[in-house]
Amino acid sequence: MRIIALIKQVPDTGGERRLDLTTGLLDRDASDKIIDEINERALEVALAYKDANKGTEVVVMTMGPEDATGTIRKALSMGADSGIHIADASLVGSDSAWSAEVLAAALQREQFDLVVAGNESTDGRGGVVPIMIAERLGLPAIGSLDSVELSDGSVRGERATESGSMTVSSALPAVISVTERAAEPRFPNFKGIMTAKKKPIGVLSLSELGLSEASGGRSVVLSTQERPARTAGKKIVDDGSAAAQLADFLAAERLI
Amino acid sequence: MSNVLVLAEVTPTGELSATVPSLLAAAAKLGTPVAVVATAPGVGSALTEQLGSLGAQKVYLAETDAAGSVLSGVAADALTSAVEALQPSAVLLAGSIDGREAAARLAVRTNGGLVHDAVDVRADGDKVVATHSVFGGAYTVESTVEGGLAIVTVRHGAVEGTADAATPEVVNADVSVDASKYAAIDSFNNVKAETTRPELLGASKVVSGGRGLGSKEAFDLVEKLADSLGAAVGASRAAVDAGYVPQSYQVGQTGVSVSPQLYIALGISGAIQHRAGMQTAKTIVAINKDGDAPIFEIADFGIVGDIFTIVPQLVEAIEARAK
Numbered sequence: 015m016r017i018i019a020l021i022k023q024v025p026d027t028g029g030e031r032r033l034d035l036t037t038g039l040l041d042r043d044a045s046d047k048i049i050d051e052i053n054e055r056a057l058e059v060a061l062a063y064k065d066a067n068k069g070t071e072v073v074v075m076t077m078g079p080e081d082a083t084g085t086i087r088k089a090l091s092m093g094a095d096s097g098i099h100i101a102d103a104s105l106v107g108s109d110s111a112w113s114a115e116v117l118a119a120a121l122q123r124e125q126f127d128l129v130v131a132g133n134e135s136t137d138g139r140g141g142v143v144p145i146m147i148a149e150r151l152g153l154p155a156i157g158s159l160d161s162v163e164l165s166d167g168s169v170r171g172e173r174a175t176e177s178g179s180m181t182v183s184s185a186l187p188a189v190i191s192v193t194e195r196a197a198e199p200r201f202p203n204f205k206g207i208m209t210a211k212k213k214p215i216g217v218l219s220l221s222e223l224g225l226s227e228a229s230g231g232r233s234v235v236l237s238t239q240e241r242p243a244r245t246a247g248k249k250i251v252d253d254g255s256a257a258a259q260l261a262d263f264l265a266a267e268r269l270i
Numbered sequence: 271m272s273n274v275l276v277l278a279e280v281t282p283t284g285e286l287s288a289t290v291p292s293l294l295a296a297a298a299k300l301g302t303p304v305a306v307v308a309t310a311p312g313v314g315s316a317l318t319e320q321l322g323s324l325g326a327q328k329v330y331l332a333e334t335d336a337a338g339s340v341l342s343g344v345a346a347d348a349l350t351s352a353v354e355a356l357q358p359s360a361v362l363l364a365g366s367i368d369g370r371e372a373a374a375r376l377a378v379r380t381n382g383g384l385v386h387d388a389v390d391v392r393a394d395g396d397k398v399v400a401t402h403s404v405f406g407g408a409y410t411v412e413s414t415v416e417g418g419l420a421i422v423t424v425r426h427g428a429v430e431g432t433a434d435a436a437t438p439e440v441v442n443a444d445v446s447v448d449a450s451k452y453a454a455i456d457s458f459n460n461v462k463a464e465t466t467r468p469e470l471l472g473a474s475k476v477v478s479g480g481r482g483l484g485s486k487e488a489f490d491l492v493e494k495l496a497d498s499l500g501a502a503v504g505a506s507r508a509a510v511d512a513g514y515v516p517q518s519y520q521v522g523q524t525g526v527s528v529s530p531q532l533y534i535a536l537g538i539s540g541a542i543q544h545r546a547g548m549q550t551a552k553t554i555v556a557i558n559k560d561g562d563a564p565i566f567e568i569a570d571f572g573i574v575g576d577i578f579t580i581v582p583q584l585v586e587a588i589e590a591r592a593k
Contacts, residue, residue, distance in 0.1 A: 231383025231418020
């Protein structure tokens with residue numbers, strides 16, 4: 015089986031993330047850039063299958079700036095076999111529809127049984143790119159799987175509904191996305207880190223994909239405003255009366 | 271006024287999704303609200319009166335046996351057909367799993383543009399402008415769609431108000447679904463426990479617990495205070511990682527973002543990870559034994575002290591006032 019895991023470079027959620035106030039785009043220099051943790055879980059689903067089934071090949075694909083190579087290396091050190099990096103200066107600020115169009119074009123050049131992605135990135139949080147890719151490729155899709163059972167020729171799993179869950183399945187090839195519950199990602203070991211340096215990464219430009227600009231409508235940022243920072247209010251040290259004082263405060267604010 | 275389509279999701283048990291009222295209210299701000307319903311035969315027609323009371327002036331009804339067995343494809347096909355028939359100026363969907371999937375497929379099929387996670391919408395001439403609250407409310411961003419149909423997913427609980435009730439015209443649509451293009455639904459498992467506690471997303475009061483609780487059992491304290499206030503229960507990532515509560519409780523950059531009237535943080539230090547999910551709360555209260563915890567920098571009322579002493583006293587005080 016050949017599995018392609020989609021990964022994305024995002025700002026570290028452990029730090030402060032910033033938007034550029036003039037362009038409305040992510041300020042990529044403001045925070046540490048890492049592989050999105052949800053992508054590590056998606057990759058883990060692929061790697062777990064590879065561990066149990068010899069002959070499985072796991073490829074990671076990303077679209078991002080030049081230094082997104084770092085996220086591919088991280089994935090390779092976890093155990094992926096090779097990487098594909100779509101890097102093109104004109105892709106800066108691309109929206110979800112255009113990103114999906116580009117990724118779908120790159121996937122069309124590949125043989126695969128399964129494409130696995132995270133259910134939503136921690137920065138964009140749109141949760142639509144994997145499904146858009148499936149629609150473009152004419153493939154079945156299952157988004158937001160809480161668990162994944164992969165077998166030769168089919169994929170099955172559970173996903174949440176408003177009132178519980180459902181069991182869903184699809185024949186392969188298919189596109190799936192997984193939630194935080196799907197898998198606990200492994201840490202790269204020393205051997206993984208060393209061999210990652212020798213694994214191949216193919217780089218693709220837009221013209222190599224035969225694309226130049228988005229074919230459909232675009233989402234456009236009109237304005238970006240920073241909300242003023244909150245300031246600290248009253249702070250007391252409990253002397254036995256703190257609970258009563260807090261109850262008075264909540265009552266005065268009409269919250270109880 | 272132009273038609274504005276709303277995907278009115280229906281639960282597996284045949285009820286209207288909780289997301290529908292605010293979607294119709296949002297649609298009324300932009301044009302004539304039209305509810306698009308994709309269900310098993312008989313289920314959708316039973317909901318038209320309710321959709322009208324929520325503001326739908328038209329119901330585009332696609333009833334097919336495929337609704338219970340084909341994953342998200344029926345909604346996508348019904349919307350595609352409705353867009354062709356009704357030429358809307360915008361399509362609004364919930365930011366739910368099904369809503370996003372239908373939005374994604376519709377955007378590709380119609381060459382439309384998608385903006386997601388709107389907390390409000392307005393019309394500006396013939397443009398649809400969506401407002402977003404980004405990075406836990408640190409930024410307010412306005413966006414629109416150019417060069418195609420505006421498809422907008424809306425954050426649950428964010429758009430307030432209601433649309434005027436109407437007696438909807440029902441359009442029965444003949445939508446044939448090619449099941450081979452989609453994944454299959456094998457079975458439904460309706461397990462969500464009956465709870466009287468409000469849902470975290472959209473709750474007006476939230477009480478959250480952190481690592482300071484120290485154990486799964488001690489998390490009862492958070493629930494007791496929440497119940498005395500009629501609040502939803504949340505948690506920091508540390509509490510989730512420690513296994514005190516399920517991941518669905520997590521408030522923060524990688525969990526749910528909340529903007530309640532009141533947010534009470536118990537034993538939560540207030541890392542950026544957590545603050546980004548709750549700092550837009552109107553009033554923030556923090557109780558923590560560490561006086562240097564960063565949560566106090568944004569708290570309107572902070573208490574340095576022991577949650578195990580203070581919270582039971584607070585519950586007692588709240589209950590005494592309620593009498």
